[in-house]
Amino acid sequence: MRLHSLFMNNFRQYIGENTIDFAGNTTEPNVTLIWGPNGYGKTGVFRAIMFCLYGDLVLEQDGFPDSDSTAELILVNEKLLERNIGSRVTATVKLIFEHTGSIFELERNVSALMGADGEDPVQEPGRVILRETDLNGNAKSPLEEPDEIEERISRILNRRVRDFFLFDGERMEKLTRYGDDQRKEIQRGIKSLLQIDALEIAIQGLKKQERYLTQMIRATASGELELVSEKLQKVNDDIAILEEELNINIDEVQRMNHREREIDQILEKVKGLEVKQEIRKKLKEEIDQIKSDQEKNKQDLQGLLELGGTYIASPVVVELKTDLDGKISRGELPTDVRETFIDHLLYTGNCICERCLENGSPERDALVRYKQQKIQPGMEAAYQLASKLTALAANSGELSNKYDSEITRYQNLKQKEEESEKELEKLNEELKDLPEATQYGVELERIRSDRKEIEDKITEQKLLLENKKEERTALEEKENALSQKDEISKKYSAQREEVAKAFSALSQIQGRYEKNVIDELSEVATQIFKKLADGNTQKSLARINVKNGFKLDICNG
């Protein structure tokens, strides 16, 4: 189906005649985009198409319950109704479209009347007409019966699947949300599109008919045949229950297998990251060592700086020492007489030559005068400091080398620290979402134990089912033999036998067909979704699986 044009007259907010010519009748462009602010009639266009094709008076997003068959929205322009109180106003929608080479022109009217009493307008469906011109330009007789038109449109785009071809932005937004309702909606869509739902209903109908025929056989038969038929019915019911339980258990085991594979993959990933965890641990230790080395380097540098400070002050002290040396060479200072030595002589009162230095003696007075004149405060300390500086100056090259070495060490440690921190940060990021292996280990254990239990149950159920089926075969043979005796029962029996065969054939087709479709659908859905998804989703999306009765399941890698 390709839409050519849409004509609306007095429909919803479109007063007067309005026509939209859709793109695509020539080669380019082939898309028509309708956009605008809320309330400007985008949905009105969609509503007009749905009304024209199917006579819909409401849309899904109007929020009326499906069960409410009387729900309707006034489709005639309400301003016109208010201006024409007491007069009937008609709205018309005409859709021209192409399908398999034929051109269709579908026109549908609806009218409404607003009473003077101010009550809500009363709406009535109007005339509908479908004109068709075939590939060769031959016009067919127009259809004017609503039922005939509905059937014709239904053959072009079935009402059940139309929502997956004709929908507006609101429905698109709803379908793209990932929730259980959306999954069910998509499941329903897939089933409808592939007519799996029709196949399921056909199978259910056959089963129902088989039961009905069994009842008829029982009603027309008597005595032993009735008993056998009853038993057979019971066995059939038991088989149906058993098969259902068995399928549930098989599905459960499959689900567990799937989960087990998922967990195995997760644990494999964890294992792969163990090496990195070890590297991270070593890196942390290395960083601790670097920090400790940095502390030591800091202390060493402080020591060197203290020495360096003294060295910086050396020119002043050296000048002082030079002055002292001058005084010594001029005899203004003894080279080796110290204040403490003079104090010692004065204290003991004896000279080293054993001369007495008693108070008032000329020798003692001469010594006191010498001390006062020659030994000045600070001179001694300056002299000692200058001597040390002389030694230090001799070693200044070594100090400078040590200083350079510590600075280099500082730079190296700093660089090493930065590199290690960066590497650690990278590893932390990689290991950020590392799953807890223990937690999955426990789940895996539980799955394996539960699965064992279910598998045992499946074996038991299969055995029981086999026995029941054997019992059924025997009862069927007996029932057939007995019903041969009864003409009416014979007829029903023959029919039931054929219905059972058709049931079995359709069930087999369903199994085979679903399997093929599921594989193909998973593949195609994954490809399409990857095309539509953004960059991050494309990276994380592993596959879309179609399972559990055509629900889509998104698996991330």
Added chain:
Amino acid sequence: MMENNTFNPLLDKDIGMIENETTRKIALCALEAARESLSRNEKKPSDFVSNRLNSQLTKIVKGKA
């Protein structure tokens, strides 16, 4: 007869390949009735199929009994 939907040619092909003619006719009758029930939005589609089968079976299984 409802027009077959062409989204599932495999399905119709599979049914067309049922060897036994009577079985094939019953299967097709059930499937067509199911499609119609969905198209008509029947409340009890499987009952609709069963009723349709009931009315057609005598003709389809004619001579079998």
